[in-house]
Amino acid sequence: MSKPRVSRRIASIAESATLAVDAKAKALKAAGRPVIGFGAGEPDFPTPDYIVKAAADATSVVANHRYTPTPGLPEMREAIVKKTLRDSHYAITADQVLVTNGGKQSVYQSFAAIVDPGDEVLLPAPYWTSYPECIKLAGGVPVEVFADETQNYLVTVDQLEKARTEKTKVLLFCSPSNPTGSVYSPEQVKAIGEWAVKHGIWVITDEIYEHLLYDGATAPSLPVLVPAIADHCIILNGVAKTYAMTGWRVGWMIGPKDVIKASTNHQSHLSSNVSNVSQRAAIAALNGDLSAVHKMGEAFDRRRKLIVKLLNEFLAFNAQLQLVRSTLSIR
Numbered sequence: 001m002s003k004p005r006v007s008r009r010i011a012s013i014a015e016s017a018t019l020a021v022d023a024k025a026k027a028l029k030a031a032g033r034p035v036i037g038f039g040a041g042e043p044d045f046p047t048p049d050y051i052v053k054a055a056a057d058a059t060s061v062v063a064n065h066r067y068t069p070t071p072g073l074p075e076m077r078e079a080i081v082k083k084t085l086r087d088s089h090y091a092i093t094a095d096q097v098l099v100t101n102g103g104k105q106s107v108y109q110s111f112a113a114i115v116d117p118g119d120e121v122l123l124p125a126p127y128w129t130s131y132p133e134c135i136k137l138a139g140g141v142p143v144e145v146f147a148d149e150t151q152n153y154l155v156t157v158d159q160l161e162k163a164r165t166e167k168t169k170v171l172l173f174c175s176p177s178n179p180t181g182s183v184y185s186p187e188q189v190k191a192i193g194e195w196a197v198k199h200g201i202w203v204i205t206d207e208i209y210e211h212l213l214y215d216g217a218t219a220p221s222l223p224v225l226v227p228a229i230a231d232h233c234i235i236l237n238g239v240a241k242t243y244a245m246t247g248w249r250v251g252w253m254i255g256p257k258d259v260i261k262a263s264t265n266h267q268s269h270l271s272s273n274v275s276n277v278s279q280r281a282a283i284a285a286l287n288g289d290l291s292a293v294h295k296m297g298e299a300f301d302r303r304r305k306l307i308v309k310l311l312n313e314f315l316a317f318n319a320q321l322q323l324v325r326s327t328l329s330i331r
């Protein structure tokens with residue numbers, strides 16, 4: 001009876017805060033309440049028609065009813081190779097790609113692949129809720145490096161250097177960032193990448209929000225600006241945010257061949273291949289153009305500007321109210 005019912009490792013995991021908030025918002029909406037959920041990063045558009053059609057067609061192909069190779073359908077891995085060259089100007093080969101059950105599984109498997117118990121992982125904060133849990137599940141120690149609004153939520157090389165110890169193995173890098181939306185400039189990306197190379201630190205770079213950019217910002221892929229990191233770098237990505245495909249569960253990791261092979265072995269015992277129908281949909285998404293993505297981006301930008309304007313008006317109103325209150329000595 002002295003043994004815990006749930007293992008200590010699993011009992012220590014916190015629930016995904018974003019999914020908890022999202023479930024609450026969806027329940028309120030279903031009950032007829034006028035709720036807009038800002039919890040999960042989930043486009044409210046339907047998946048574009050041509051992507052849905054590719055999936056519908058795939059359901060009647062018997063080959064898609066069967067197990068397929070763990071690292072992904074050959075056409076899917078090739079589509080990722082082509083997309084990575086088109087969008088990031090980064091040249092890779094198909095054996096550097098592992099297709100996973102959403103980007104979230106890529107996050108989990110990447111830390112599992114390169115982190116040993118006691119290794120420290122530098123984690124720029126504010127961060128997305130799943131990172132520390134995935135680091136801890138791998139036995140690693142998350143080391144937060146905090147950047148506030150005065151530095152636009154972007155960590156500097158000086159801050160990273162201060163947090164570095166002999167145990168530091170990995171830096172988690174996310175640009176554009178969830179939750180802050182901040183984007184590192186090419187100079188900042190280069191400086192951080194070169195610092196990592198200098199100290200033999202791995203970089204896991206999460207590029208899932210690569211297409212959600214505003215006001216002319218660009219988000220260059222870290223190994224493109226710092227090619228010397230390639231052998232110690234894992235890129236995470238997926239179709240969820242770009243193509244409004246959160247429910248289809250398709251993501252991928254790109255990395256050195258030995259890491260991808262090891263992670264494929266891991267996945268072969270965990271979840272095997274990603275749903276073939278979802279992969280067929282993702283192939284259509286990646287092989288298509290970005291016009292639907294740009295259209296959604298324009299709507300996001302309009303809403304972003306509106307909410308920033310409303311918040312600023314609210315803050316200005318609040319400041320005036322405070323002034324009136326203090327003038328009239330109202331407490």
Ligand SMILES: Cc1ncc(COP(=O)(O)O)c(C=O)c1O
Pocket residue numbers: 040041101102103104105107128174178206208238239240246249250251
């Ligand atoms: C920063 C970041 N990375 C990865 C993911 C994983 O996305 P998915 O598993 O839906 O592909 C998310 C989802 O919210 C995210 O915000």
